[in-house]
Amino acid sequence: MTIKVTFHGACGIVTGSCYEVRTAKAAVLIDCGMFQGTKSIKELNYAPFAFDVAKIDAVLLTHAHIDHCGLAPKLMKAGYKGAIVATRPTADLLTYVLPDSGYVQETEVTRLNRRNRQRGRPPVEPIYCRADGEACAKHVTPRASDKWFDAAPGIKARFWDAGHILGSASIELLVEDGTSRKGQPLRLLFSGDIGTGDNMLQHPPRGPADVDYLFVESTYGDRLRPKVTQAQRSATVRREIQAGLRAGGIILIPAFAVERTQQLLFDLDYLFEHGQLPNLPVFVDSPLATKATSVFAKYLRRAAGGAYATAFSRPNLHFVEDADVSRKLSRLQSGAIIIAGSGMCDAGRIRHHLKNHLSNPTTTVLLVGYQAPGTLGRLLSQAVPMVRIHGEEIVVNARIRILGEYSGHADQSGLVAWVRDRLPVAQNIFVVHGEEPARAGLSDALVAAGLPKGSLRLPQIGETVRLTASGAKTERIRSRVNVAAIATFDWHNAYADTVLALRRSLDAAGSDGARQGLLRRMRALLNDAPTIQSKARSRHL
Ligand SMILES: [Zn+2]
Structure with a gap:
């Protein structure tokens, strides 16, 4: 009897999370995420799945970020009929996140096909559309954290709070017909994305100890960040916004719709309430962020008796649903904050705002999150003099400011601490979900913390390992793509x-x-x- 794990994404890059656990009786996917970043990386989303869709029994999702759940509608479109399971808050967020993702695919493909027509190329189909996203979200089964459930024949699963975003979880599997030391079922733990532990909206990450195999993310595996209190972070936001107001232009914040937008709204609420900023208008110009905020309000109201919800209902806070109203925002030239998605500026309404304002030296752009290589956000963070948006060349004269204070991910020390809390790990630790320097950085730090070097594995996309009584053995590597060649600058x-x-x-x-x-x-x-x-x-x- 054997258990095999295949890494279908998020190895050497941070997107496209998808790990397949297969036994003689069943197969489950941990995440079914979308690839994001350079156009070449994004093209991977159009390729057929590297596994037989009909032979998957269940999909377990760690959280509602698109790079972890965004290809679930494509899976259903390809004929998948099994269960898709997530925590209750994740299931709620998915009812907005997946249709929005479908809508983004539709609009991107409409634009692409317009250009394809002009260039005499054949049209392409969207990966999936809004209706597919809606159908997929309805198909999701919510499960409580901390409780075992039967995921597939011979495979039990349990969610643990990962502290990354609302609803985020690590996933523990108990796999029968395994080959663990004591004749017990094999215990696997997939970290999902791990939070910082000091996120005011989330609990610190939790998880079991004593597993056979551990799969740990490494997004910031090569970085150490000083601890930042909420007061320090608010002070930085205040300074940046005051400087933006002094510069005399509009303040644009490309923000991730889920979690980051809500954190920002909290910090802004604090600054307004304490008279540290004038009550300037704040526009949340992202239908998805608006809907995600309503989900946050629901759970925070339950958790804190309504105290939190005021941050989302300030008189100077405006949620912009309508695309016409969004376009009218271009008339604003100063004295306002526009928070718009997407966070990496590769889609969504922020691209229109950037097109309007980047050439103006009085504009301030605050980058508040991870920017994947090849995205417009990464280019802006690298202070390029000119960018192309929707095929147009735009000179960058705006003040581009990077706020490192916000992060949904544990840094190197946080990840090492999280791994330490899971010890002993009987067999291997797979370091996944990180660009190569980050994976190497975390591996070195784990070795320095006393873990045997031989226990660490850095799998490739397309690699299948067999989990044996004496550790993981690589069975084959069916590489779809040379990630290193296309991940950073295609x-x-x-x-x-x-x-x-x-x-x-x-x-x-x-x-x-x-x-x-x-x-x-x-x-x-x-x-x-x-x-x-x-x-x-x-x-x-
Ligand atoms: Zn995430």
Whole structure:
């Protein structure tokens, strides 16, 4: 009898979480997440699943972030009929997150197909649409934390509070027909994303000790962050917003709809209530963030008797649902905060606001979360002089400020502490869900903390391991993709970069003659003899 685990995503990158646990009797997926980041990484979402959908018995979701749940509707579209299980708050959030994701796919593909038509390319289908997201969310079965349930034949599961976002969980599996030391079922623990422990909206992470195999995330595995109290963080937000007001322009905050937006609203509420900021208007310009906030209000009201909910109902706080109202926000030129998704600026209404305001030196952009390589948010954080949004070149004159104080993820010391609390781990620890330097950083820190180096494994996407009585053995690696080659700077990024460099060189050239010369040399390099004009002429002949 064997138990196998296949890593279908989130190894060497932080997105596309999906781990398949298979026995002779059953198979479950831990997460079914979407790939995010460079266009090449995102294209992985369009590829067929690397497993037989009909042979999956259950999907267990750790939390409602799209890189952990975003391909569940695609799974159902591909014929999946089994259970999808999540904690109750996660199930509530998914009723908004999954349809919104479908809507984002639809709008992205509409735009892409417009361009494909112009370029004479065939149209593409969205991965799934809003209706698929709605159907999938309805299919989710909520389960209480801390209680065992039967996930699939021979596999029991239990959620543990991971402290990352509302509803987030680590998932413990008890797998029969296993090969553990004492003839007992094999115990596996998947961390999901681990919180910092000092998130005012969430409890510190919890979990069992004494498991056979541990799968731990490593998003910030190579970083140590000083502990930040809520007062310190609020003070930083105040300073940044005051500086933004002094600069005289609008303050844009690309924010993640779930958790980060609500944390920001709390901090802003505190600053307004204590007279540390003038009561300037705050617009939450994200239908998803608005709906997620209602879910937070529901759970926080239960937990704290309503004390928390006031932060979400201030007179100067406006939730913008309507797209027309969102467009009208472009008339605002100063004295307001616009919080809009997406957090990494790769989709959503924030792109329109950035297009409107990035060239203005009085604009302030506050980046308050992780920015995946290749995303517009990452480019802005790297202080690039020019970006492309919806095919247009936009000069970046705005003040780009990075607030490292917000994080939903434990840093290196937090992750090491979390792993220590799980010891002993009888067999291997798999370090997943991190870019390569982060995985290496966490592995080194775990070794320094006394864990035997041989127990640590850094699996690849497409790798299948067999869990045996003497540890995990790699059975095969069916790599779909060379992640390292496309994770940080793919050809799409290089293309945009080249176009922008050409534009700058043309602007800097002294005369039209010099510009013509430059373009001639470029064409010669491309070995592209016929010009567009001569092609047009030949067509007329
Ligand atoms: Zn997450």
